[in-house]
Amino acid sequence: MGGMERLLPTDEAYELLGLATEIADGELAPRAADFEARGEFPREVVRTLGRAGLLGLPYPEEHGGAAQPYEVYLQVIEVLASRWLAAAEAVSVHTLSCYPVYAHGGEQLRKLLPDMLGGELLGAYCLSEPQGGSDAAALTTRATRDGDSFVVTGTKAWITHAGQADFYNVFCRTGGPGPRGISCLLADAATPGILPQAAEKTMGLRSSPVAQIVFDEARVPADRLVGDLGDGFRIAMEALDSGRLGIAACAVGLAQAALDYAVGYARERSQFGKSILDFQGLRFMLADAATGISAARALTLAAARLRDAGRPYSAEAAKAKLFATDMAMKVTTDAVQVMGGYGYVQDHPVERYMREAKVLQIVEGTNQIQRLVISRHL
Structure with missing residues (x-):
């Protein structure tokens, strides 16, 4: 990194950055050009990052995280990005995808966190839609309560890890118009009716799949609601x-x-x-x-x-x-x-x-x- 001096808060943080640099040099840098040229997602590389503890850095240890301050986590992301942007983006998107359950999930949902943070399960975040990327409050994907499930119908767009993720945070309309009618569901990728489409052909980041996901009456258990009904937009x-x-x-x-x-x-x-x-x-x-x-x-x-x-x-x-x-x-x-x-x-x-x-x-x-x-x- 051009011999740059870093100021980190603890000795442990220096060790962690050393580990991240070692993995970035050994596992990421040699593969980046090849995977980008082939447009293939490095799932095993992401698992390696998870097993090294780099997928749950800012989360508490009791949930399987590393309890690192954000200041340290971001410098790890920076090191990874300097060797292979798609791998760093995968860590960033996955960390984002764990946040709703960590910050707003009940006890039942939080039991999933160790697997989410350990890198065995990869996450994705389904907010944007084909008609409205920037205007998230106008989303139209709908979830209707039916017994002990929500039935989800609609299309999400520009979803990083589409077709690769094991779980999706799905932001959907459970009430009236505007931000207050939006809720968040944690859906298993294997749920029938969750249909990732062909990956977009992108200018860059070709080893990071991004695609639309169609929800065709996908049934998500009601206990997979994150937070309360209507909390989705705030989350x-x-x-x-x-x-x-x-x-x-x-x-x-x-x-x-x-x-x-x-x-x-x-x-x-x-x-x-x-x-x-x-x-x-x-x-x-x-x-x-x-x-x-x-x-x-x-x-x-x-x-x-x-x-x-x-x-x-x-x-x-x-x-x-x-x-x-x-x-x-x-x-x-x-x-x-x-x-x-x-x-x-x-x-x-x-x-x-x-x-x-x-x-x-x-x-x-x-x-x-x-x-x-x-x-x-x-």
């Missing part, structure tokens, strides 16, 4: 505050990888009889990139510290997600430019980094939505 927004910090950390890691690669290339490359690092225009581009990465990291960790202290952090999470992902788009684009024609070919990873950065400006609330969230807090 979804709370979870997204945490999730946005995960995406910000992904962006920082991706940008760091692009910068490290571009600097390494620039050191070796000479033009007009001298190293291209001797050209001020290029040096300044790299200096700006390094500064943007440090600023995004600081913003992300400052929001995490607020969360760890139990303070409101919704606006800070939105600022971190907005700034870090816009920064990653710029830094990855500049890394391609630094390398010239070599940056544009698949022999070098920076063209992939640039394609991957784009999606981070879109997921878990587009950056236009982040600006709305921030301006509402002013």
